[in-house]
Amino acid sequence: MxxxxxxxxxxxxxxxxxxxxxxxxxxxxxxxxxxxxxxxxxxxxxxxxxxxxxxxxxxxxxxxxxxxFLAPATAALALSMYRQLEIIKKNLIPILVGCIVGAVSALVSIIALCRFFGISDEITASLIPKSITTAIATELSSQLGGLSPVTVAAVSVTGIFGAVASPYLIRWSRLNNSIAAGLAIGASSHALGTTKAIEIGEVEGSVSGIAVGLCGIITVILAIFL
Amino acid sequence: MAFFKQVFLLFFVCCIGEIVSLFLPFPMPGSVVALIILFIFLLIKAIRPAQIDTVCNFLLGNMSFIFIPSTVSILAYIDVFKSILWQFLFICIATTIITFFATAYAVKLTMYLLSKKGGNENA
Structure with a gap:
């Protein structure tokens, strides 16, 4: 029954x-x-x-x-990026550099640490997309041969840590730069971090949102070469 | 009616994304292709924000709901998890910090170089 x-x-x-x-x-x-x-x-x-x-x-x-609904939710990110078009136009080069550096540093540091701990290929593939938004991360994870539930867990831990820690990280890094801070939050801790970035400031929130979409796309492109 | 039109438009772009991804010479998730296509459509004004905003706002605002089934599926991998829990947490946190600082300083340096260049041109 x-x-x-x-x-x-x-x-x-x-x-x-x-x-x-x-x-x-x-x-x-x-x-x-x-x-x-x-x-x-x-x-x-x-x-x-x-x-x-x-x-x-x-x-x-x-x-x-x-x-x-995962796919349409991912596509919907296009609208949230389009809404930031003015900021993207004004800061195109810093945004592109930030997102590329963010995606590369996440990828390299994850693979390096997984090797160091002797983590299996399956789990490594699940962790590679952990700094990008869950919607893109789960798709990329299964494409790379990872386990999407492990990816969701890693993305959540990353996002929660980012949301809690980013105000301290901004203070310790002595940035004094809203665009750098916002991009760093979005690149390192995706949409969950962005919720904190919005609280920190309007510019921080906007560029963090841009970094979520852009880093996701860049990571997918980088993964082609893995 | 209006709402169904919005849903149709967004899902139709997703279908195009899935089809295009089948023909791409490299692996790229259909949803990411759809994201790129939708962004281009918005840029060239083939789609206006008002045509998709209600459904997009709903999905963007409730994204975490969609991930619940994936998170619950951890149940099937609980043994895998137990064996690597500490390494898992360490990797997640350490790489987040590394990515944060790398991005932040790269942007700061870029903006400094750009302003220096801009300043010289003005001088």
């Missing part, structure tokens, strides 16, 4: 929405990056699946409906 119910798509889909609502509620009460609605929702769902011994495949019949 339970198995029959949980293997219908309506179960997984409803569970996603219900737990996301709980996550949003928690975020509203404690406005802090660690209170991330996605992570709260995922913990709730994992808990329910484990406690009621519901197979992951049953949940995913509904979950795959949600996943289908």
């Amino acid at each position: 339970l198995n029959q119910f949980t293997s219908s798509p309506i179960f997984g889909f409803t569970l996603c929405i219900a737990s996301y609502l709980v996550g949003l509620g928690v975020k509203k009460r404690f406005n802090y990056p660690i209170a991330n609605p996605m992570i709260i929702a995922s913990i709730i769902i994992i808990g329910i699946l484990v406690i009621f011994k519901i197979p992951l495949e049953n949940f995913m019949t509904g979950g795959s409906f949600v996943l289908m």
Whole structure:
């Protein structure tokens, strides 16, 4: 009976929405990056699946409906980049340099550290896209032969750390430069970092948003040569 | 009706992206191709922001919802995770710091060089 119910798509889909609502509620009460609605929702769902011994495949019949929106959400990033067109035009060279350096340094440092720790190729491929936005990262991860759930976890840890640490990193680096700060946040900790960048300042938020899209595209292009 | 038109337009661009990605000589996710195509369409004003903004704002504002199933799928890889947890966390945090500083100083240097060059031209 339970198995029959949980293997219908309506179960997984409803569970996603219900737990996301709980996550949003928690975020509203404690406005802090660690209170991330996605992570709260995922913990709730994992808990329910484990406690009621519901197979992951049953949940995913509904979950795959949600996943289908990944591609249009990625494409929607074009609109958020287009909205920053004026800033892009004015600072084209610094933005391009920043995003290329950001994408290259992330790629090189991840591969180097994975080698150093003797991490398997599969996990390395999952970690390579960890500094870019989840939508592009999961696609790139499976293209490189990685495990997309590991990628989502790495992207989340990166984003949460970036959102918490970026104000300190800006202070320690003595930047005094809004564009450099915004690009650094976007390149290192994608959309989650951008939420912090928006709080820091308008320019920081805008260029951080640009870096999210651009670094994603540049990383995908760099990955062609891996 | 208007909303369905918006959804159709965005998903149609995604379909074009998937098709183009099949014919590209190098691997690139269809969604990223769609991102690039949509950006070009906006630039050449083939699509106006008002034609897609409602659906795009909804997706951009609720992106994290879409990743819930992927995060839950970690359940299937829990053993892989347990064995590398500390290395995993270290790599995530260290590379974020490295990327931050590399980007920040590269941009600062570029802007300094550009302003110096601009200054000389004015002089």
